Amino acid sequence: MRIVVIGGSGTIGSAVASRLTEAGHEVLTASRSGEHTVDTTDPQSVQALFERLGKVDAVVSAIGGGPFVPTPQTRPEQVQEGLSGKLAGQMNLVIQGLPYVSDGGSFTLTSGILNAVPVRGGAIAAAINGGLESFVHVASHELPRDIRLNAVSPTVLEESLDKYGPVFPGFEPTTGRRVADAFLRSVAGLENGKVIRIW
């Protein structure tokens, strides 16, 4: 399959790109500063990416983040930044990418554990992940031409413990490899409308 991995230069994105390549697929990576450049907060940039790439069999998104900030110190701009990035950005990949995905193709987005488990400063991340999973749940019923839509929800990665360890006290970390396997399972399998939890 011909697969584009968006956010392909991040920790998860690069693990997914390696795993899909190893499984014999043709992998294109797109990020703010990669092989193919895209700013997923800008619908025009997303449109230009899909036009440049042409037909693909799968769109994989490993867009990260959203600001970590305690609720009482949160500012409206941080809400806006978080929602327009990982949430609206990934919703737009689906609605804008649909015409470019082959019959029977798929979209796999990135959610995360923070809507299920509250952590300090994680309220915006929770809103992003909760919104995304609900979008997947509903939109997966409406996609044409047997196109599927899933999300992978990782917990904290071993590879990210230096940076995020203090946010996740007592959480058993997973590996980029296990998370990447979940993406391969979504891309190459039959599941639709699912959130594949790696925790």
Added chain:
Amino acid sequence: MRIVVIGGSGTIGSAVASRLTEAGHEVLTASRSGEHTVDTTDPQSVQALFERLGKVDAVVSAIGGGPFVPTPQTRPEQVQEGLSGKLAGQMNLVIQGLPYVSDGGSFTLTSGILNAVPVRGGAIAAAINGGLESFVHVASHELPRDIRLNAVSPTVLEESLDKYGPVFPGFEPTTGRRVADAFLRSVAGLENGKVIRIW
């Protein structure tokens, strides 16, 4: 208690305002064109509202909607419109309203059934409600001064069947009165971090 009902001129908002008044509370209503005007998509307008009202014991939001549109026909502007309205709008009411809410006060937001049950054209509404419920789940742990945060999730109202009936085939409708009771329960009770489902 002194309570502001934002979105107080809509079907749910006016039912809630009546119910809270009946229960003996002082109710202020705010909407795009009501007693107190506010545009909840604009953080400056929200800030000005809270400064004008001064201290309140409870903030109730009955902000509605988000566009109904099948996923394949959705445009990025509609995603943006939906997320900045009912989702970011209600998150901002909490983070901006906090300094104006009395010790032991509360926020009660409006979610809805559409993140739990997929309906045609409901993917943006699902993202909004799912995001909002996850935000409530996490942010409720971080509020200072014993301030509580809940959401009410109504199904379709009898009063709205003319407009929304076709979207909800076979759904048992509820009444504005029952939904309003759930808001009173949140405002006057002990619950925190809950989604009170009226379906």
